[in-house]
Amino acid sequence: MSVEIIKAEHLTKYYGNFLAVNDISFSVNKGEIFGFLGPNGAGKTTTIRMLTGILNPSSGRIEVFGMDMKKHKIEIRERTGIVPEMANPYIDLSAMRNLRLMGRLYGMKGREIEKRSVELLKLFNLYEKKDTKVRGFSKGMKQRLSLAMAMLPDPELLFLDEPTSGLDVMSARLIKRIIREEQKKGKTIFMNTHNMQDANELCNRVAIINHGKLIAIDTPEKIKEIGAKSNVIEFSLSPFKFEGGIVEGRVEILGDKVKVYTAEVDETIKKIVNYAERENLKIVSLNVEKPSLEDVFMALVGEKNE
Ligand SMILES: Nc1ncnc2c1ncn2[C@@H]1O[C@H](COP(=O)(O)OP(=O)(O)OP(=O)(O)O)[C@@H](O)[C@H]1O
Ligand SMILES: [Mg+2]
Structure with missing residues (x-):
């Protein structure tokens, strides 16, 4: 039986008078790669920010790991990794120091931080650059480090806001491979994308959002069937x-x-x-x-x- 890891009910967000997310409901099952697909301004980032407790919804309800977001924000955040839309490492710190800082924020032990950081730096092809300040990193390197930071405490749920957007083929491939490997380990992944190809290759299910409204939730195959008609x-x-x-x-x-x-x-x-x-x-x-x-x-x- 499938376990619901994320449950959103009638999720709505207004910015002033502007309705950015319009009464959306869906759930994500354990072990799924769930894609949130939509054009610029559709409401993807707004949704991910609500699901990660960064932004409060105007109305509606969010449950993650069976817990109400309003009451258990901290517990939920502790078990969740987030890669925001803009890569978030500190540019004046090296890759290694960014990882250490993240590890401490998550309350990890020093030895554990070192071991896991080295592992992740190698996985993301950044080990040679571990002592280089992030200021000199390319967009792809920053994005890979961002993902490594989110994965540091080995969270069971990952939120990725356009993880491959603007990256070269190599970086995008590496990230997609790692996302698949995380899924094999039983992790759940929620990712925003406007890339049909990525959604098609990676996702078990895709939700299509446009102007703040969900217009379809289905497997990529079914979504493509709809596309084939046009x-x-x-x-x-x-x-x-x-x-x-x-x-x-x-x-x-x-x-x-x-x-x-x-x-x-x-x-x-x-x-x-x-x-x-x-x-x-x-x-x-x-x-x-x-x-x-x-x-x-x-x-x-x-x-x-x-
Ligand atoms: N802080 C804000 N204040 C006012 N309006 C906002 C704010 N953040 C987003 N919006 C508006 O809400 C809508 C949805 O924005 P959002 O960033 O969620 O879209 P998105 O799907 O992530 O787009 P993109 O693909 O460009 O990242 C847009 O029309 C945007 O202009
Ligand atoms: Mg966005």
Whole structure:
């Protein structure tokens, strides 16, 4: 049976009059990598800050490890690791000193801090830089150190706010590998991302948030299925002529181009080709675009409004 590690009920956040998070409810199970996916300004950071007790919700309820956030903030924080949106190491301290400081904040013993820090520095490819001030670190190095700091007390739950955003392929890969390894050890991971690829590769389940509202919670496969419906076939015929009725899906005519939004790529292309042959038209161009994150949002929001 699955154990709920995080439970959010009717979570809502206003900044003044602005509704940033709009009545969202969901739960995250033990051992899950749960992705919170949404565009800029969707409310991801606001949500993670409420779930980690940094920000108080305007209304709604949060339970972590079965404890009410309002009453047990400290106990929850002690068992949780957080990597914020902006890497948080002190730039005037070395990597090692940042880790020591974090260890002391968590009340770890000196020997334990040293052992675990060395382990993590090696894991994150930072051991050679352990005595270098963070000021001279690249974004990727800072991000890796940030994650090492969050993992220092070996927390059972990790919150990561866009852990691979703006990183090069190597750093992003390393971080993704470590996230997977943490999951294998039974840890639960909640991560914000606007990267469909990351969500697809890493997450067991994904919640899509847009304008503060949850519009879907499902496995990446199911989310992709929704996205597949918004495949875009763009083509141009010469001389220009097209009868929208011959294909299934939404048809848009833009200048001399036709766009068809459809799940049936193969069937639709065949119909277009047949039509062109029949009418003696030349196919000037024909492209199939994979649905972008935006397309998935459109498909989801569109479906909801129908
Ligand atoms: N302290 C604040 N005061 C007022 N408005 C805020 C504050 N923090 C965030 N907002 C607004 O709330 C909305 C949600 O912001 P949030 O940072 O949660 O989005 P996000 O999904 O994390 O975006 P990004 O992908 O850019 O990090 C945005 O419109 C933002 O401008
Ligand atoms: Mg954010």
